[in-house]
Amino acid sequence: MPTLLAYIKIMRPLNVVIGIIGVLLGAYLTGHLAVNNIFWLTIVTVVTFTGAANAINDYYDYEIDKINRPERPIPSGKISRNGARVFAYVLFFIGLSASALIRFEPFLLAAVSVVLLIGYSRWWKRQPIIGNVVVSIMIAVAFFYGASAFGRLWAAWPPAFIGFVYTWGREMIKDLEDVKGDAVEQAKTLPLLAGEIPAKLIASLLFLILIFGVLVPYFLNIYNVYYLLTVVVGVDVPIVYITTQLWRSKTAKEYRRLSQILKVDMFVGLLAVFVGTL
Numbered sequence: 268m269p270t271l272l273a274y275i276k277i278m279r280p281l282n283v284v285i286g287i288i289g290v291l292l293g294a295y296l297t298g299h300l301a302v303n304n305i306f307w308l309t310i311v312t313v314v315t316f317t318g319a320a321n322a323i324n325d326y327y328d329y330e331i332d333k334i335n336r337p338e339r340p341i342p343s344g345k346i347s348r349n350g351a352r353v354f355a356y357v358l359f360f361i362g363l364s365a366s367a368l369i370r371f372e373p374f375l376l377a378a379v380s381v382v383l384l385i386g387y388s389r390w391w392k393r394q395p396i397i398g399n400v401v402v403s404i405m406i407a408v409a410f411f412y413g414a415s416a417f418g419r420l421w422a423a424w425p426p427a428f429i430g431f432v433y434t435w436g437r438e439m440i441k442d443l444e445d446v447k448g449d450a451v452e453q454a455k456t457l458p459l460l461a462g463e464i465p466a467k468l469i470a471s472l473l474f475l476i477l478i479f480g481v482l483v484p485y486f487l488n489i490y491n492v493y494y495l496l497t498v499v500v501g502v503d504v505p506i507v508y509i510t511t512q513l514w515r516s517k518t519a520k521e522y523r524r525l526s527q528i529l530k531v532d533m534f535v536g537l538l539a540v541f542v543g544t545l
Contacts, residue, residue, distance in 0.1 A: 273345035274354060277325055278318030281530070286317040286409055288537050289430065293413030293423035296544065300417060304368075309416045311365040312377060313409065316384070319358035320405070324388040326351045335448035335519075359384075372415045380408055393454035395461075399438040406430040425484040426540045432477045433536065437529045439470035440513065444522035467513055474510045478503050481536070484543070494543025501535035 290313040294300045325332060325341050326348055333342045340346040346354075359381050366377035383401055392398040407427035414423035442449070442456040443466055449456050458466045481502055485495040509525050516522055 270345065273340045277322050277340045277346060277351060277354070278314075278358075279321045282321060283314055283317045285530075285533060285537075286313045288534070289313075289406070289409040289426070290413035290416075292426060292537055292540055293410035294417045295413075295541070296422040296426070297414050297417040297419035298422075299419070305416055308365045308369050309373075309413060312362045312373075312412070315358040315362035315365070316377070316380060319355040319362065320384045320388075322351045322355035322358065323385060324392070326355065327388045327392070331445070331448040331452050331454070333448075334451055335445050366412075369416050372420065373412055376408055376412050376415060380405060380412075383408075393449070393452070393456065395455055395457040398456070399435050399442070402438055403431045403435040406434040425489055426537070429477065429481055429536055429540075430533075432473055432480060433529070433533060436470045436473035436477065437526055439466050439473070440522050440526050440529070442466060443516075444519050444526060447519065470513060471510050474506050478506055481539075484540075490540065490543025491545070493545065494539050497539035497542055498536065501539060502532065505532045505535075 287310060290309055291300070294306075294309060300306070325339055328336075329341050329348055332339050337343065341348055341351055363374070363377055363381065366374045383405060387398060387401045387405075391401050407430055410423035410427040410430060411420055414420050439457070442458050443463060445456075446458050449459055456466075457469070481498040482495070484490045485492070485498075505528065509528060512521075512525055516525065
């Protein structure tokens, strides 16, 4: 019998929190963020969309997760596959409805997001590069969504760019981590098609772009010196460490550790953008 805790778990609470912070940060950068109806509708959209994305992803990844993530709600038997799919569609409907009550621009972004999220889980995730790019685009869209809800879409481009590159690099590491399960499902991820070296090269290139890219908003006078100090110490230093460790890693456990460090460090990047506007 499914429990409330199982449904919460399939939504990935940490991912939901990151999504909320990202959307609210995008809204904050417009200079018009206020706790009003738009604020709450925006929160509803990001919570439901993040949860739906993870639930539908687990639905399609059932066979892979039996190997790579047996503790997740579906392979562990806490939620049925069909139950997860219905749950995802209900969440998507709630999120779309909430976005429609804001204005057309965020609704359009939400509608495009539904297509990308379902397409990613059903087809593109198991394809080389394109799956990584799609999920990275979705991270960038989260920032743009928050900004569009309060009327200034392009105010969110710096964190959207950083989030895009950051996520793409992390997705490459996750592909390295999931090689065993992906091979069983005959997925066509880059590590399986071309080996670990090309995947590590692309991840390293993306991290190199990120190391210098995070400095650009400061030199364009978009963010202040507090932003610069935070990203140098809190983002660039960890990214250098992760890049060096990436080339020494060989096991799924080692890759997972790097992926988890990146997920936590994303909060530091978000904090940098916030303090950069004070």
